[in-house]
Amino acid sequence: MKSIPHDTPGEPNPLRVLSLDQLRCRTSMKWRTYPDDVLPLWVAEMDVPLAEPVVRAVTDAVARGDTGYPAGTAYAEALAGFARKRWGWDGIAVERTAIVPDVMLGIVEALKLVTGPGDTVVVNSPVYPPFYQFVEHMDRRVEEAPLGADLRIDLDELEAVFRRAVAGGRRAAYLLCSPHNPTGTVHTAGELAAVAALAGRHGLRVVADEIHAPVLASGVDFVPYLSVPGAENGLSLMSASKAWNLAGLKAALAVAGPAAAADLARMPEEVSHGPSHVGVIAHTAALRDGTAWLDALLAGLDDNRRLLAALLAEHLPAVAYRPGDATYLAWLDCRALGLGDDPATVFLERGRVALNSGIPFGTGGAGHARLNLATSPELITEAVRRMAAALA
Known part of the structure; x- marks a missing residue:
């Protein structure tokens, strides 16, 4: 990328x-x-x-009273265009996306699609604290696979945790933070492909939080999880929220790999009522013009x-x-x-x-x-x- x-x-x-x-x-x-x-x-x-394009888009919407419920695919189209230009990735198909209220609530809905009550969700600690709070609130168990001393994914540790998570035939998921919060680690294509291979071998589903993807140091390449071999049944959550300071204008997108399209289609329709219409407008403007x-x-x-x-x-x-x-x-x-x-x-x-x-x-x-x-x-x-x- x-x-x-x-x-x-x-x-x-x-x-x-x-x-x-x-x-x-x-x-x-x-x-x-x-x-x-x-x-x-x-x-x-x-x-x-x-960003001035965001200010203009939001103020224009308010001026015309365009403050109803969200509709359409403009946000997904803008994200697909951004990913193509920014990361050289043409893998976001609009028909395999869904708007969600924000990334964390989108993660909750994605985990509901691929796990059940009591199942394990694996995280790489130290990691964003709401991962623990939201997952436990939805009646799943968090199991840690700590990062290595180099603050990168320890694949041996991850495999051992995966093995425990699916013991007895239970479903499990891996909640991947990419780029990683709080360390700022950007996972390589090789690391992500190894993650996908491990998940496939042990039957786990991967849900990737990629909210920080646009916020990269100079010369650093971001690799979307869904772009690597073996990640076709993964789910990703993306948003313009962090990069353009839009936390108060709620909107995010769930993106499914080709083999996860049927899972995403099962997301309840009412989830799409949660995002702010003005938020969707703001995020779309950021990705297109910001x-x-x-x-x-x-x-x-x-x-x-x-x-x-x-x-x-x-x-x-x-x-x-x-x-x-x-x-x-x-x-x-x-x-x-x-x-x-x-x-x-x-x-x-x-x-x-x-x-x-x-x-x-x-x-x-x-x-x-x-x-x-x-x-x-x-x-x-x-x-x-x-x-x-x-x-x-």
Whole structure:
């Protein structure tokens, strides 16, 4: 799959547009959970203005009163076009897609299609905490196949867990996070083909969360799970939500491989009532017309990864940070600081910086914290200064 260089002449870096005072006027979770003396670098909201094509599409829809129920295939067509141009992948067939309220609710519906109550869902820990919460709420069991020390999929461990998951003839599924949150690992074509082969050998179905797929470091190639040999019966969940900061405009797409089309066709019709029509409009505009804005964002994130690495090396050299190849999230190994299992609590209480605790990410999360890089260089610099001061 091809990578796109981040060449953005004429597009300003969206991460450098908004001041702290402007951001504090926001009423969303990131900016209202903590008091004003806290720098919030935690939940996956970006400190950016929306891409102008998205603003125009949403305001035009509101102006004409186009705020009813979602319909049509424009979103799927836009995603197919984006995948073709961005990843060199022509594998999204509109007839094998379905709109869902968001990626996590889409995952729930996909898992309902391929597993039953009490069945096992395998995840690669440390991983996005809602994987545990949503799966357990739908009466499935989560079993972890921890990533290796290199933060990549440990195929031997995965096979051992697959074998246990299907023991006794039960159905099971593998919930793949690709690219991986919180590590930013981008799985290779070889790794994904090996995953598909293991799943086929043991009779598991793969559901891939690919929400971070557009958010890649420069020169990095994303490989859609459904593009690899053996993945034909897989299901993927995709969205413009993370890449264009559209969490409040709910919409996502479930995409089926050729051998999973009949499964997707069994998804209840009422699921399609959950997405926001205005959300679908926003996501469609982002995928069709927002790529110049995206490239400017990605260039800014490249700069922020380098900045964070330099700041940590200077001020907090005991913190191990391996810049990820995707997402705008930084996974910080703070174990050498001696702050216990939850260093995020120390940084909040002593430094007034809000990070995500690593503990909810499962095995491998203790002693870690997740930092959101999608903010201005000034706020990253101030956050690291405060974190270092918290240890003085």
